[in-house]
Amino acid sequence: MASMTLIDDIRGAAPALRGRLLANQSLADLTWFRVGGPAEVLFSPADEEDLALMLGALDPAIPVTVIGLGSNLIVRDGGIPGVTIRLGGRPFGSVEIDGDSIRAGTAVPDMRLAKSAAEASVDGLAFYRGIPGSVGGALRMNAGAHGGETTDVLVEARGIDRFGNLRTLTHAQMGFSYRHCSAPDDIIFTSALYRGRPGNREEIEAEMDRVTAAREAAQPIRERTGGSTFKNPDGAKAWQLIDAAGCRGLTYGGAQVSEMHCNFLINRGGATAADIEGLGEEVRRRVRETSGHELHWEIKRIGVTADAA
Template sequence: MMIDTIRSAAPALRGRLLANQSLADLTWFRVGGPAEVLFSPADEEDLALLLGALDPAVPVTVIGLGSNLIVRDGGIPGVTIRLGGKPFGSVAVDGETLRAGTAVPDMRLAKSAAEAGLDGLAFYRGIPGSVGGALRMNAGAHGGETTDVLVEARGVDRSGNLRTFSHAQMGFSYRHCSAPDDVIFTSALYRGRPGDRAEIEAEMDRVTAAREAAQPIRERTGGSTFKNPDGGKAWQLIDAAGCRGLTRGGAQVSEMHCNFLINRDGATAADIEGLGEEVRRRVRDNSGYELHWEIRRIGIDL
């Protein structure tokens, strides 16, 4: 078994290794197959130890809070890494900067900044992911983006080397960063600006209210499904193509916000992804716009 090979190659690993571990409960859609091996490192050094010892041919996949993710029904081959615990889940404030582990939920990052009287990060209150995902996709909402506040990011590459990326080296663009795909981010340094805590918290309350009023946040969903194309809004194009409420198997296009797919009734990952592809086809036929997935889709089909 792969797990035995890993333990033999890296006997000093301190993190948890699990074979054939179900991932459905780790995603907001509550769908998907198992990880061949799931690894939760004890800390950054433990992560580097695994990556340095692992056969380069073994595929490595990283998952965070599972909010912006479809794990396909056949599961994920190789090693799936999920960061958690205090080494990756803490926020430290130093003056106008915050150092956050990449397992920190975006909402908690916003709260920590507000408690420190640091303005500029309140937009994270409206993003249902973690810092790691925010780095990888330049996450943003309500007029703010990760690129606006990031100083640098730290991570481990596929060879087990610790690396630090300046803001410029992250190469941010809309919902994208240009850092190497094999880097697993472990922490990020943000800079806020002095502000009034009460005013910042009031802004966060406005973000929360707007999100609750417009998005199906109490459903099994994955957040915004498609990126906004140049010159258009994804939800408007989907609505115009007659897709609001469209279903496939147990999956449905939300009637509340049609750029959200939901697991309405025992959907499979194939139901959800297939529905998304049908939406893309109908939008293309109706308007000529090509929608691109914002939700990550990983693993293999059955």
């Protein structure tokens, strides 16, 4: 198999590699939609140094893809060619707090980051309680909710580039805008430094409770979903445009526009990645025709279609 050949090539180029390499590994169970094809090779580095070693040794022609918790992600049915990297474990999953400064690994779930900050009476990060992703994804997307965004609290981000070099980017170098950052695409973030402000633990936890209640009341969080599907266009709300286009409850194969919140797509059971992406494209078409607005995907779509594979 080509995937085993690739693993042999990687281990030959980096014999000191300590992380786990898996061939033809299914990714469906690693995404919240529970759909998608396999990774040609899935790599779980032992730590930051191991990640740098692998990237530095890898043939530059081999594509590299990074996935996190899979909450805001569609992996297409044909899978992902090349090397897919997923960070985890203590080296990428720790949270360290010093005063009002917090350093978190990029595998840390956003909700855990919010909880850790609250327990240390650090205010300003409670909005992360409403984001079902990880720190790494939050950096890439300038994730935000309930009046707060990553750009409001980030000091710097640390990562490894495609050639195995350690990089540290300041807040200014991240180039944040709405649901976007301008950091080089080849950097795999490994940790982030945040600065909050002194606060009252009980008040912060009360705010987090309000965020949780609002999310549970308005979003289909118990479904197989990928979170907010489309970015809000300037001066408009994506869900309102989708509703006005008559898409609430719309189905496409095994996928459906949520009845509860129509900027969420759900896997009703048995959906393929093509069903979900096709439904999203149909929603975009109907919104364009009825309102003139062009919806842009907030959910990341990666990999190749089944036909391409």
